[in-house]
Amino acid sequence: MPLTIATWNINSVRLRQDLVARLAAEKAPDVICLQETKCPNASFPSKAFEKLGYTHIAVNGQKGYHGVAVLSRRPMREVVARPFCDMGDSRHIAVDVEARGGRSVRIHNFYVPAGGDEPDPEVNPKFAHKLAFLDEMTDWFGTETEAVAPADGAIVLGDLNIAPLEDDVWSHKQLLRVVSHTPVETERLEQVRRALDWVDVVRRDIPPPEKLYTWWSYRAKDWAAADKGRRLDHVWLSNGFSDACDRVEVLREARGWERPSDHVPIIVRLDV
């Protein structure tokens, strides 16, 4: 049996638990990693997800903002919820999911700061925070290599809030000075990736120049017609483990579901 893993910025898990149920019904992923749950741990709707078969749940939430969670139908244990930038923000959780032969897959679920509007760390503290967060990821990956990425296999996924490639945005030229696609961010994200030589399996399987987006603004009158999206969500596999992934799907249609999130799920299938 393959292991299927979904990542989705849900933009309030309580408001959209029915959409998570729809994803479970239509795609039946073994593991669902959520970001922007906007929900304290005590209020997390665990019961609803347990009824869907996701009996293993790990949450790192806070009131009103941010928040990440992992739902699993396979045995899983929480490894760490690492605080970044001494902010008290809930932006990371790591779990080990059981695989064949006593092995396990370590999943790091991230919600990287969006960074505000002005792409200048001197005048915009939110952008400075975003860059500091990325640098802390690089440092952590580089210094605690074994803990971050055990030999059995590891995954970094989530809303990284950066569209790194020209074909990850609707207009490279028009977004070069827009937060999420500025060179300072895309270079910083590449440093994070290179720290452990993570493999972007989504772009391995759906390579440029094909346009690929996971987020469309709520502000567009007709998101599908305008199609001004960005690829802000990512799935990276540890080097030497990437061959385990034999299928990638970006669920674009979920942007058209009733009262949607502005992000759509990515689903990967692993033979592990």
Added chain:
DNA sequence: ATGGTCGGACCCCGA
């Protein structure tokens, strides 16, 4: 065409 729309807090903020 430099607007627009969300969600969750609270009387705006972050996205």
